[in-house]
Amino acid sequence: MTTIAVIGAGITGVTTAYALREQGYDVIVMDRQRYPAMETSFANGGQLSACNAEVWNNTGTVLKGLKWMFKRDAPLLLNPAPTWHKYSWMGEFLYNIRNYEKNTVDTVKLAIAAREPFHRWAKQENIDYDLEERGILHVYQSKKGFEAGIKVSELLAKGGLERSTVTPEEIRTIEPTLQGKYYGGFFTPSDSTGDIHKYTRGLAEACERKGVTFMMDVEVSSIAQAGSKHRIQYISKLTGAPQHPESVEVDALVICAGVGSRKLAAMVGDRINIYPVKGYSITIPLEDEISQTSAPWVSLLDEEAKIVTSRLGNSRFRIAGTAEYNGENRNIRADRVNPLTEWVRYNFSGVSTENAIPWAGLRPMMPDMMPRIQTGKQPGVFYNTGHGHLGWTLSAATAEAVTALVHSSIKP
Structure with a gap:
């Protein structure tokens, strides 16, 4: 053999x-x-998200990164200390802006193709991983962001993914626990969430x-x-x-x-x-009835904050986000975790964050x-x-x- x-x-x-x-x-x-x-693969955001297949190689992401570079709690943070690996990777990243549309469409197709074997294996092996098939609600804080999202939807559609445009009122209907004010959003009912570790x-x-x-x-x-x-x-x-x-x-x-x-x-x-791009998450134990009823069941993606959420069963709430270019560094920084906690307090005030568990992991990213x-x-x-x-x-x-x-x- x-x-x-x-x-x-x-x-x-x-x-x-x-x-x-x-x-x-x-x-x-x-x-x-x-x-x-x-x-x-220990504690990521939990989203099985074809709707998040947009690659990062676009001018808007680069401009945001430059604006946020010296803001310690920014969604995207770059340690400017020079290393050949980091800056050669970034050079290739910029070169691949030309492939943004093609790579986004190809990624969507791959994400959709993954669904069938992924769910089939779980069923045939009887794996319990807190699967929630309630879709993903993509929300935008501003008109500018929302209009950019419309263009992304057109690319996703080319890859075979349909997501519907939703108004602020429809956002509340889809996820009634969400308290923050949002300009609009998109809903992808075919996406799902689960616990990657389990x-x-x-x-x-x-x-x-x-x-x-x-x-x-x-x-x-x-x-x-x-x-x-x-x-x-x-x-x-x-x-x-x-x-x-x-x-x-x-x-x-x-x-x-x-x-x-x-x-x-x-x-x-x-x-x-590959360059290691650090991401953070917090897992909130929902230890009381108020927290359990105040936490969302529908998965969320806040585009401007770069934060995603997943409900992992009745007793856990996962919030993840940020991107940090700082080499192979797994240190958990309080100033990077704090925006996740504050986002929960703003959007879901009834959820107790007292015992939130922080985590950091390194995404293995190619320049394209x-x-x-x-x-x-x-x-x-x-x-x-x-x-x-x-x-x-x-x-x-x-x-x-x-x-x-x-x-x-x-x-x-």
């Missing part, structure tokens, strides 16, 4: 492992964390039942060709004793390691120019905002990575795509 290593146990790695195993491959999943879904862990357990091997707490130190195979050298972190490199030989490998993919790609002679599903220079090397802020939304489609790519090159 053909053995394939999947490096990375987040949402893209686990969905890839599942898809490969379904096609009859012997699969080994490797990850530096002790459990699956402990990095960017889904990934549930699918990982299903993989194990099907015979997938998980090698956790291992740090990959090198990847080299060994005849027709690939030798992956790693250091295990399971014991406190001094560790010596160990290795495993596989027929092929798929790199799905999020922000770690750039380093792994360099080991096999490829350039995958498009995921990389491709082969490497070496035979038997494949990539499924670079999904940016849409890893949760796109994961099932890209897992099937990379599996088809593997299958066209290597039979089980």
Whole structure:
């Protein structure tokens, strides 16, 4: 049987492992964390959002970024300290403004294609992940923002997604708990929300039942060709004793390691120019009846604030947002978390934020905002990575795509 290593146990790695195993491959999943879904797949905004498929490569985003650069609580923040990686990435980002429309349309198509396998896998493996199929309500604070949203809707429609325009009165009808004043918005009933961590862990357990091997707490130190195979050298972190490199030989490998993919790609002679873009979330335990009835069930996306929400069952409310260009830095900053808390207080005053749990994760972003599903220079090397802020939304489609790519090159 053909053995394939999947490096990375987040949402893209686990969905890839599942898809490969379904096609009859012997699969080994490797990850530096002790459990699956402990990095960017731990506490994201929860939206399965084709309506949020607009890529960021547009002049408006750049101008907002320049305006916000020295505002510590701004939705988008750039640490201006120079590094070659950061500024070369930004140069490529600006270059790809020319591809804004095409990449947005292609991303919408991919997001829609992901829905069927995503929900099918959850049903056949009986995964409980707090799924809410109530749609996503996209709201705008200003007329200018709303009019820009109309143009985005036209691009989304080209990709096959229809979302309806809604008035302030209709916003209140769709989500009666929302207290803030908004100029208008859009509603996408076909989008949904859920807990990425619970889904990934549930699918990982299903993989194990099907015979997938998980090698956790291992740090990959090198990847080299060994005849027709690939030798992956790693250091295990399971014991406190001094560790010596160990290795495993596989027929092929798929790199799905999020922000770690750039380093792994360099080991096999490829350039995958991922930059880590930090995002923050807070998870609010809804511990009393007033908080539970005051929190929304319909998922929201506040365009100007760059904040999204998801209701995770009766007892949790997730709020996420912001983008911070500050390298591979996972520190949680109070001045970045505070806008999320204040947004909740403004829009849902009955929700107690006393015990809000903050979190920060690193989105693996390519300069053109498009995921990389491709082969490497070496035979038997494949990539499924670079999904940016849409890893949760796109994961099932890209897992099937990379599996088809593997299958066209290597039979089980």
